[in-house]
Each structure stands twice: as C-alpha cells, then as structure tokens.
Amino acid sequence: xxxITQSPKYLFRKEGQNVTLSCEQNLNxxxxxxxxxxxxxxxxxxxxSQIVNDFQKGDIAEGYSVSREKKESFxxxxxxxxxxxxxxxxCASSPVRGFTDTQxxxxxxxxxxx
Amino acid sequence: xxxxxxxxxxxxxAEGNPLTVKCTYSVSGNxxxxxxxxxxxxxxxxxxxxxxxxxxxxxxYGFEAEFNKSQTSFHLKKPSALVxxxxxxxxxxxxxTGTASKLTFGTGTRLQVTL
Numbered sequence: 001x002x003x004i005t006q007s008p009k010y011l012f013r014k015e016g017q018n019v020t021l022s023c024e025q026n027l028n029x030x031x032x033x034x035x036x037x038x039x040x041x042x043x044x045x046x047x048x049s050q051i052v053n054d055f056q057k058g059d060i061a062e063g064y065s066v067s068r069e070k071k072e073s074f075x076x077x078x079x080x081x082x083x084x085x086x087x088x089x090x091c092a093s094s095p096v097r098g099f100t101d102t103q104x105x106x107x108x109x110x111x112x113x114x
Numbered sequence: 115x116x117x118x119x120x121x122x123x124x125x126x127x128a129e130g131n132p133l134t135v136k137c138t139y140s141v142s143g144n145x146x147x148x149x150x151x152x153x154x155x156x157x158x159x160x161x162x163x164x165x166x167x168x169x170x171x172x173x174x175y176g177f178e179a180e181f182n183k184s185q186t187s188f189h190l191k192k193p194s195a196l197v198x199x200x201x202x203x204x205x206x207x208x209x210x211t212g213t214a215s216k217l218t219f220g221t222g223t224r225l226q227v228t229l
Contacts, residue, residue, distance in 0.1 A: 042221040105157035
C-alpha cells in the first residue's frame with residue numbers, strides 16, 4: 001500500500017447523512033484518484049485530480065464531491081444524493097510523468113450505510 | 115470505447131502447476147496495460163505493466179505477462195503457483211481522455227490455488 005493512507009478502514013453511516021473519506025499520500029505524487037469497488041464490477045473511477053485546486057469527474061461522479069487544497073490530500077465526500085453508497089472505496093496516486101505512469105493504491109475504506 | 119475484458123470470473127489451479135489469468139483489450143492507438151492483485155479487504159498492489167518493447171514483461175512475485183498484439187491479449191502467467199497467490203487479479207488499460215489519461219479496469223478474476 002506504499003505511502004498512501006486512507007481512514008477510517010470501516011465506516012458506518014445512517015441513510016441521509018454525508019460522510020467524508022480521508023486520503024493522504026507522502027509520495028509527492030501530482031495526481032490522485034478515487035475509485036469505487038463493488039463485487040463483480042471491478043473498479044469505477046469517481047473523481048481524479050492532476051494538480052492542486054483542480055479535479056475532474058470520472059465515470060460515476062454523481063452523489064460525490066472532492067477537494068484538492070493540498071498536494072498530499074484528496075478527501076472524498078459521499079453525499080446523501082448518492083443512491084447506493086455502500087461499497088469499498090479506494091484512493092490512488094501517480095507521479096503524472098506521462099501516460100505510462102503507474103497508479104499506487106491505498107488500503108481502502110469500506111463504507112456501509114445502515 | 116476503450117476497454118479490457120477478463121473472461122474468467124475464477125481460475126482454479128493446483129499448487130506447483132502453471133497458472134494463466136486471461137485479459138483482452140480493445141483500444142485505439144498504442145495500449146498501455148497493467149496487472150494488479152488484491153488480497154481480501156486490501157488495496158490493489160501493482161504487479162507489472164507493458165508500455166513498449168519486449169512482449170514478455172516480468173513483474174513482482176514471479177509473475178509475468180505476455181503482450182500479443184495480433185490477439186489483443188495481455189495474459190498474466192506464473193510457472194509454478196503458490197497457495198499464497200490466491201487473490202483477485204485485475205487487468206487495466208490506460209485510456210487517453212484528451213487532457214488527461216485514466217485507468218480502465220476489467221471486472222477481475224479470482225485465482226484459487228489449492229494444495
């Protein structure tokens with residue numbers, strides 16, 4: 001899992017509440033990513049950021065929001081608008097030296113909506 | 115659309131036997147292909163990648179992958195499987211989106227190695 005930390009490891013929330021997942025990296029990587037993993041569907045990209053104060057929507061951004069105020073931090077907020085938020089959330093980072101760079105992943109946060 | 119496919123949900127192999135986990139891709143232009151492994155309740159670990167050059171790529175933990183342009187495949191292989199190799203394996207392809215690039219993942223193949 002390298003120098004990427006995600007907290008908490010497990011998170012429970014009541015329906016209708018917003019919740020924020022933390023992602024921090026000490027690899028000095030420029031780019032950071034958030035993925036959602038559901039059984040049998042692989043990983044789907046939620047948001048990504050290639051530089052501080054800039055981010056783009058991925059394939060399933062609806063119901064999520066992010067910020068990138070610092071290079072090392074990329075928190076994800078799961079809002080009450082997300083219809084099915086229970087999933088395993090993975091954060092990743094990459095150096096952005098070009099299109100061939102590797103993404104490195106954190107240990108993940110498992111979110112359960114009660 | 116640019117994508118990867120992993121046709122097998124699960125692969126079963128006995129310890130000591132060779133293993134293959136299949137991946138095919140569909141991209142325009144040059145493919146940049148990756149393999150990752152995921153152990154239960156953990157993040158993904160990078161195994162290897164193909165960018166250009168030699169079609170046989172060697173990676174971590176004794177794994178290798180063979181790039182085959184004519185068959186648009188990038189199968190993951192290991193000569194002798196270990197029980198500890200049991201995990202979920204993902205193939206991914208780098209996709210250019212104009213101003214950036216992103217990874218598109220396959221649905222994953224569960225490898226089960228038994229004694």
